[in-house]
Amino acid sequence: MTSTNQVKTAYHHGDLRSSLLQAATDLIAEGGVDALSMRKLADRVGVSRTAPYHHFTDKHALLSALAEEGFKSYERAVEEALAGATSEDELLFRFARSYLEFAQAYPETYNLMFGQSVWKAGIPTEHLKTEAYHCFRRYVEHVTDWQQQGLLSEQVEPLHFAQVSWSTLHGLARLLLDGIYIDLKHLDELINLAVKMFRNA
Template sequence: MTRNLYSVKKPEASPAGKAAAYHHGDLRAALIQAATAILKERGIDGFSLREAARRAGVSPAAPQHHFGDARGLLTAVATEGFRLLGEALARADSAAADRDGRIRGQGRAYVAFALDHPAEFDTMWRCARIDTSNAAYGAAAGQAFGLLRAAVAGIPFEGGQVPTASDPKAIACWSLVHGLARLALDGALGPGEAARGAIDAMLEPVLDCLTV
């Protein structure tokens, strides 16, 4: 058989190339997952885009296609955090029978989310490190706050609402549960499970303040 002189052997894909092909279609999600793991281990000050790319198995330049820079990837982590928080608040809201139940349920869900997702929760509020003008971030954050605002007002929440004005009562409720969650995460209520025990003991008295 005559060999085709113009045929060439295709070079084998590099490990990074193989990883990129593997992640084709889900690279964005893989990078968010990698970034979240770094944030959980090292905090936002220990985060780097290069390390996120390494953990996702792609080249250092690959994240730029989806996020542009580290700020973009951190914004995506924060957006995902607000999406998950909104889902948790919505579940609590739908399970309640009245206004007080909605506020209490959302308060419990808020604190539980913070304790179960500390990396996302911390990143969601680091406004100097994320792009708060990002449309997806704004929609996810607005959805979460809209659920609380509707519960405090005692009105149904319409999906997709984005509140345009602050509500003092809603801000007060938010501040109480956020402060409790932050105290627990910062170690002010004791280490690990001790913090959860302290929250269990004081959560109901705190929620009593939200329903007055």
């Protein structure tokens, strides 16, 4: 967790927006979305209570920004995982595992990326929608590539496959975070089963 002094140091170096995002993440981790307010955020960072509004118009814009950064971090994690594959057969497993590992490592961010706090409770910012849809389109591109490589059947429309397979991983992630039905001990076994299902689709 970033300390108040560390955040203040970052602010004095001209990086207030990043400091606000980090402090907001810390506050959500400590008490959930309801524990976050623009006033508490300013106090945590050590700036005036009007300072956060220079970067985020309101709390919802702040939550959207956190979700947006989450999609960027997730995509970097996936690309890094895929780049480390030693064979084509390993690509699907690495993709699925990187998805679930990200959800487990950053549960608060994951919940903002896909939860009701942003998408149902208000209007997502255009920046967030752009990043979220870009992230999914990138996955559709991967699916198309994997079909051309013979890893997946070409009988299924890439978009439809992406929607169903992403939903499968999201369901596994949700159960993992909620602590019901699945646990880390059997995660690789479940991923292998999911990959077999994907390849047999």
